Amino acid sequence: MRIDILTLFPGMFEGPLTESIIDRARGKGHLDLHFHDLRTFGLGRYHQVDDAPYGGGAGMVMRADVIVKAIETVLGEGNKGNKRKKRTKGKPWRIYLSPRGERLTQAGVEKLAKHEWLLLLCGHYEGIDQRVIDGGWIDEEISIGDYVLTGGEIPAMVLIDAVARQIPGVLGKDESALEESFSAALGRKKEYPHYTRPEEFRGLPVPAVLLSGHHKEIEKWRKANVRA
Ligand code: SAM
Numbered sequence: 001m002r003i004d005i006l007t008l009f010p011g012m013f014e015g016p017l018t019e020s021i022i023d024r025a026r027g028k029g030h031l032d033l034h035f036h037d038l039r040t041f042g043l044g045r046y047h048q049v050d051d052a053p054y055g056g057g058a059g060m061v062m063r064a065d066v067i068v069k070a071i072e073t074v075l076g077e078g079n080k081g082n083k084r085k086k087r088t089k090g091k092p093w094r095i096y097l098s099p100r101g102e103r104l105t106q107a108g109v110e111k112l113a114k115h116e117w118l119l120l121l122c123g124h125y126e127g128i129d130q131r132v133i134d135g136g137w138i139d140e141e142i143s144i145g146d147y148v149l150t151g152g153e154i155p156a157m158v159l160i161d162a163v164a165r166q167i168p169g170v171l172g173k174d175e176s177a178l179e180e181s182f183s184a185a186l187g188r189k190k191e192y193p194h195y196t197r198p199e200e201f202r203g204l205p206v207p208a209v210l211l212s213g214h215h216k217e218i219e220k221w222r223k224a225n226v227r228a
Helices: 018-026 064-080 106-112 151-163 215-224
Strands: 002-007 033-038 093-103 117-122 140-143
Touching: 002 064, 002 151, 018 140, 033 064, 064 117, 093 106, 093 151, 106 151, 117 151, 140 151
Parallel strands: 002 033, 002 117, 093 117, 093 140
Antiparallel strands: none
16 A cells, blocks of 8 residues: 655654554555655745634644645656556545544544555644645545644554554564454454463463363453453
8 A cells, every 4th residue: 555644744754654563564565655745845935834824813724735736746646656666546545634534443444444545634733724625635534533633643643553454464463453452353342351471460360261272262251351
């Protein structure tokens, strides 16, 4: 899957997306991430990307002309292709990370993982000019929860991490995504608890059934310990 990220702060993505499973997924070519600094599409000598809100009030609003230029440029680049992969067919599914969006769920993540190409727009300050959305340059607004963060970068990282886990080949067999919290296999409920060695830790034993070797009983225990 190709994901293009439009952000004013590409440096924020270092770390979460350059370690562990996500880094391995990128190395193996399962995940092809492209970062675009919105500032490079800014206007004039100072690469202005925002302006004061019409109607007054605190904070700055990210300009529609700057954002749309960035989105259209990315669309063109994707269609031209890059060194690693052939050109990405069609258009990306364009997402604006926003507290006003639809709340991200595991079912939503699974749906997003079916796309071949995503484009993520990270807002900052007061957010973006509404005309980017009303003009049809965004397909979906997604929120990662009912609270407000300083920018869309952390929500974008959350979305990328959750979606990447659904791409075949990204998780090894030790990290399977089939039966875990919110998966269809567990009825979208929360997973049962896990235990490992030692059998007793500071007076706390592992539930005896998990040591019994009785697969049917273990299965029953796990089903009984799934939480709504
Ligand atoms: N004025 C906006 C409001 O009240 O809804 C908040 C803007 S917020 C400070 C700046 C940016 O952070 C937003 O444009 C969005 O991209 C991102 N953001 C903040 N909270 C978010 C959330 N819960 N989910 C997704 N994106 C969020």
